Amino acid sequence: MTQLSLRLRIFLFFVLIALGGAGITALALWLGYGRALATTPANGFFFAGILAVFGIVALSAGVWLLFDENVAKPVERIASEMRVRAHAGVDRQVDLHGARYLGDLAHAAEAVSARLSETALASAQRVAEETAQLAADKERLTALLTEIPVATIMVSPKGRIVLYDGQAAEVLAQIHVPRLNAAVTDYFLAAGIDAAVREMHRTGREVTLTLRSVDEAQSYHGRMKPLDAGGYLLIIEEAEARIAPQAERPMVFDFSLLTAPASAALEDTPLRALTYVVFDTETTGLLPHKDEVVQIGAVRVVSGKIVPGEQIDQLVDPGMEIPQSSTRVHKVTDAMVHGQPDIAEAGRRFHHFARGAVIVAHNAPFDMAFLRRHQSRMGVEWSNPILDTVLLSAVLFGASQTHTLDALCERLGVIIPPALRHTALGDARATAEVLVRMLPMLEAQGMSTFGEVLAQTRQHGQLLEDLN
Structure with missing residues (x-):
């Protein structure tokens, strides 16, 4: 036959x-x-x-x-x-x-x-040769900026963080997790920033200002310099003396954010113009109405790329003993979570990390059920739009295929190190890599906006009901 x-x-x-x-x-x-x-x-x-x-x-x-x-x-x-x-x-x-x-x-x-x-490989080799020098120059620039005792943040005309260096990352981390494309007023009080911006626009010159953190626990002396392309550089002086020594981290930037178009309605926003926070939880069991979270892991995706260093890897005290059957899966023990934040504090931190972003998870209803159950304790509301990679897989590969995270990773060439499988950050990172590979596939099938993708995923909602 x-x-x-x-x-x-x-x-x-x-x-x-x-x-x-x-x-x-x-x-x-x-x-x-x-x-x-x-x-x-x-x-x-x-x-x-x-x-x-x-x-x-x-x-x-x-x-x-x-x-x-x-x-x-x-x-x-x-x-x-x-x-x-x-x-x-x-x-x-x-x-x-x-x-x-x-x-x-x-x-x-x-x-x-x-x-x-073969053609793509040949082109990639040529591109790699051309970009090797650029990568080396970037490393030298990063090393040079690390030695300069100031922190530098580039801000777009819309008040969004476009670039931050290693020093600035440590300053921001004292307030919240550093986030590319986040509003600078998420970290520093808006009154001081807005007044300095008005003065800078009035004079067209550099202005000095005092930056106070949003929790008003810290203040920094800074300078604001206008950029020709719009926006400004925020230079925080004496940063080196104010932060604990940390391992060098790369300069993080995305210059396309400087010229990003005006915000459209969410349904009409192109997929690559969205910011995604991809997360996973590990829990004491599989019952969201009675079990508790023991670990939250999350990474951020901006302009279709995973942002290096922007992540959460947080153990959570569940307030109850962790069953041995669960520990065998995720390796989190009672001793590890002793003294860690409870779900209220950890949830608030994650909520701020996800501010203004689309939340993405594999079988999102399961993970979100734990967070929503405790949202009154957190003092927040989980109103972020949500995408589920189970449903995206059904849209791209057909409902009859297997849609587990392992199957998706194998299908898309994503490798999860065995030591990181069934850890919150490891699974979140794998899900983010899956998402990054899915975005161009969705666009190639004519789904270029969030609304178009959402409409397609709703046709496969039964999959999640069967999973849960």
């Missing part, structure tokens, strides 16, 4: 329907004729009709199952695998065995994909 062409194989499906239908009809008439002789002609005719209808329906269902298993599903898998290679940059072979009944289609798809991969 594997040697037959696809056209001939599909023709045989129709032959099977025709011959099977004729045979079933003949058998039904013969049985009906016998019943008519024993009873009445009307009874026999009615009996034959019922047998023929049920027989043809059963035949059609059987042929459909054969067609679905050997033609439709393999075609769907080939399409998804080619999209993964084309848009997610994952080099994986087409499943030739699974598509063995599709004639030459799978081999042709593999040949095209392999040729495109």
